Amino acid sequence: xxxxxxxxxxxxxxxxxxxxxxxxxxxxxxxxxxxxxxxxxxxxxxxxxxxxxxxxxxxxxxxxxxxxxxxxxxxxxxxxxxxxxxxxxxxxxxxxxxxxxxxxxxxxxxxxxxxxxxxxxxxxxxxxxxxxxxxxxxxxxxxxxxxxxxxxxxxxxxxxxxxxxxxxxxxxxxxxxxxxxxxxxxxxxxxxxxxxxxxxxxxxxxxxxxxx
Numbered sequence: 001x002x003x004x005x006x007x008x009x010x011x012x013x014x015x016x017x018x019x020x021x022x023x024x025x026x027x028x029x030x031x032x033x034x035x036x037x038x039x040x041x042x043x044x045x046x047x048x049x050x051x052x053x054x055x056x057x058x059x060x061x062x063x064x065x066x067x068x069x070x071x072x073x074x075x076x077x078x079x080x081x082x083x084x085x086x087x088x089x090x091x092x093x094x095x096x097x098x099x100x101x102x103x104x105x106x107x108x109x110x111x112x113x114x115x116x117x118x119x120x121x122x123x124x125x126x127x128x129x130x131x132x133x134x135x136x137x138x139x140x141x142x143x144x145x146x147x148x149x150x151x152x153x154x155x156x157x158x159x160x161x162x163x164x165x166x167x168x169x170x171x172x173x174x175x176x177x178x179x180x181x182x183x184x185x186x187x188x189x190x191x192x193x194x195x196x197x198x199x200x201x202x203x204x205x206x207x208x209x210x211x212x
Contacts, residue, residue, distance in 0.1 A: 002143060002145050002187045003042075003145050004147075004184070004185040005146075005147045006154075006158060007033065007058065007147060007150070007181070008177045008178065009022070009026070009030075009052070009058040009150070009151055010028075010029040010054065010058045011212070014212050022054055025210060028208060030058045032180070032202055032206065034062050037062075042147075044147040047147045048066055048067070048071060048148045049066070049068070050069060050072040050073065050149070052151070055072075055073075065149070068137055070134065070140075071149075072151075075123070075124065079107075079110050082122045083121070084110040086110075088106050100212045111171050111174070112171055115127045115167050115171070127167070130153075131157050134161070138161075138162075139192070152174050155198075159197060160173065162185065173197070175211075176211070177198055177211070178198055178209055178210070179203075179209075182199045182200070
């Protein structure tokens with residue numbers, strides 16, 4: 001029964017000149033998870049990552065890995081540009097400074113509008129296209145024991161697809177994904193199933209829990 005572990009990347013650099021860079025805490029989270037999975041004896045036959053630097057640098061904590069671009073995150077700035085009146089972006093151009101909570105509120109409104117727009121969204125990648133590529137990536141990953149370093153949106157989209165729940169739940173799941181939280185998926189006789197979501201006990205004792 002192949003097991004897939006979906007790992008959200010370590011903490012990135014919100015508010016910095018380049019969001020797509022692991023913070024010092026993000027690197028510590030990645031190293032802590034690698035040590036914990038080694039302690040548990042989880043043996044992945046392969047490690048995959050999306051193309052983003054924060055995903056690749058998280059995967060590097062596990063040794064050699066391969067790139068599968070289908071695990072890239074949605075383009076937050078493109079979604080904000082087309083589905084929000086706010087000038088806020090991940091790297092705060094134009095002097096727009098928001099707290100992580102304030103930014104999350106703006107982003108969630110844009111994400112809900114993006115999902116609701118479906119194929120009619122003017123974004124370069126619509127919600128249906130994003131959900132389909134993540135589902136295809138998961139289907140391929142579940143062929144054998146695999147660890148995937150990706151992002152919260154991709155993990156949330158995978159969970160919505162597996163559970164067959166309302167699309168709006170994507171935003172709620174995305175909101176609570178913890179940096180280097182682990183979501184477990186297995187493939188068996190009944191198909192591919194979600195076993196656990198966002199497990200992050202490896203971070204709690206050392207005060208390393210972050211959401212952005």
